[in-house]
Every structure is written in C-alpha cells, then in structure tokens.
Amino acid sequence: GAGVSQTPSNKVTEKGKYVELRCDPISGHTALYWYRQSLGQGPEFLIYFQGTGAADDSGLPNDRFFAVRPEGSVSTLKIQRTERGDSAVYLCASSHGGWGTEAFFGQGTRLTVV
C-alpha cells in the first residue's frame, strides 16, 4: 500500500477483555515496529520484527502483550486481560532495511480501556 495502515483507528474495550490491533506495513518493507504513546510522552518501543521473526521484543511490558507477523507482512499486536493502564495510542512503523533506515508510521490505534 501507499502507507502504513492501522486498524481500528479507535478501540474502546472493557477491563479484562482481549484486543487485537492490526498493522499493514508499506509494501516491500521487511522491518516492522510497534510503539505505545501516552499523552505528552514520546513513543515507547514495544517490539521489532525483521521479516517474520521478532528481532527484539524487549519493550513488551509483560506477558499480556504478544505480537505476530506470520507471513512477514501484516502484524497483529495482541493484548490479553486489558487493564486501564494499557490505554494509549499504539503506533506501528515500517522500514525497508531494518535498523539504520528511516521508519514511517501509521496513523495509530487509540485504545481506551474502561
């Protein structure tokens, strides 16, 4: 596609529920990143994929968070047993050459846990 696409743009869920956030990267981009951004803060690194594998998942806050990229293109961020503290904008970015090359962001998914 022309840009990074994230769906849904907004998600409201009840505490304790499971959610999935989807990212469709720029066509041909092998690297894909997930970040979380709270109001007034910079993007917080969660996980980085190179192809199908997670090259660095050190930013995932706990085992309720998991991400997959089974075919090396679309990625899904999965959050189990959501908590109110998970409320944030979840950003996805992709680049064509992994670290060291420019990353381009999607419009984000605003997650609200009530």
Next chain:
Amino acid sequence: QKEVEQNSGPLSVPEGAIASLNCTYSDRGSQSFFWYRQYSGKSPELIMFIYSNGDKEDGRFTAQLNKASQYVSLLIRDSQPSDSATYLCAVILVRGNKLVFGAGTILRVKS
C-alpha cells in the same frame, strides 16, 4: 539516565526566527539519528535523518550531529506558524538495535 533526552519546552519563537531544538543520547556507539515532527493527534512524520558528524541541510531544516558530545540538534530557519508541533528525536541504540525516542520538544511559532 534516559537513553534520549530532550527539553520538553514549550519553545516559543516569533515567525521568521530560527528555532533550535536539542537532543542528547546516552549510547556512545549510536550511529543513526532521526528527527520526527508530530502534530497534535497525529502520528510522527520523519523530517530528517543524519548519520555523520557535522551538518545536513534540507530546505529550511538543518540537522547537526556531534558524536563526541553525544548530541544532535535540529535548526528550523524562517520558522512558520505551521511548524508549531512536537519534535521528536530518535536514536538507534547499538545495544539491542532499538529505535528509541525522546519525550519530544513542543515548538510554538507565533505570528
């Protein structure tokens, strides 16, 4: 110590002036540096990247990198009200190869 530090601002400059945004980083081995602009409610937009010491110019924007002092800056010449946004500095860490961001500096250009 945070991996990437920026003054949160806000930095206020009059229209037409030069805005100077600064960033320091902790990982001495870092090689790749980026500046993103983020308007309120929008996602970050890449405006500059720099890999080598010195200056890199692109239109009204100049990125400056000093690896010895571990700082990177962004100059915006002839600032316009449309430049008002949060500017995010990002660095690729040698340790773990993560792209990490500072908290951002709010810039306000007053007409």
